[in-house]
Amino acid sequence: GDSVTQMEGPVTLSEEAFLTINCTYTATGYPSLFWYVQYPGEGLQLLLKATKADDKGSNKGFEATYRKETTSFHLEKGSVQVSDSAVYFCALSHSGGGADGLTFGKGTHLIIQP
């Protein structure tokens, strides 16, 4: 079945450092790929998405590129802030999968120190 593997944390960085959170997936066909973020005490919210190979999703300074050849969707940010501290989830969905939910990775806890 479908699966998502992401680096487990916690990942601790200093403010203004470069961030990469790795995500790889296993799925048949051509899934859509997502990054969700969960701030402390809140539910998940969509950070960015990409629906086909070589698409780049971006939002709030975060970027991720859909790489079909390496089945990856790594999350990057050039300069992190303390406010970026959260848990980040990589997820996939097949097209038409809105009713079937998403398959999530286990989440990566990111801690940014001032």
Place this chain on the structure above:
Amino acid sequence: DVKVTQSSRYLVKRTGEKVFLECVQDMDHENMFWYRQDPGLGLRLIYFSYDVKMKEKGDIPEGYSVSREKKERFSLILESASTNQTSMYLCASSLSRGREKLFFGSGTQLSVL
């Protein structure tokens, strides 16, 4: 603004009790979902529904049931709570089939003693 509301933030129940977790969305979304979130396991799909009175099993439905009598409300039921059901429960909704953006509630932390 889009809103998914879960009735309780924290809930403590005893083993064997029947537990109801309620979720309401105000966006006229067709699809609703229940996930549980556990450390080291991420989110796992329990049940989902794509229409009133319709329900589909997710990856871990055992020990749970759901009810969707109205479009805006999706209830998760633990018929006889057990300690291994202690978890964070997250409700989500999406506009329609093929629209993958999920909107999440803030979660209910359930402890079964």
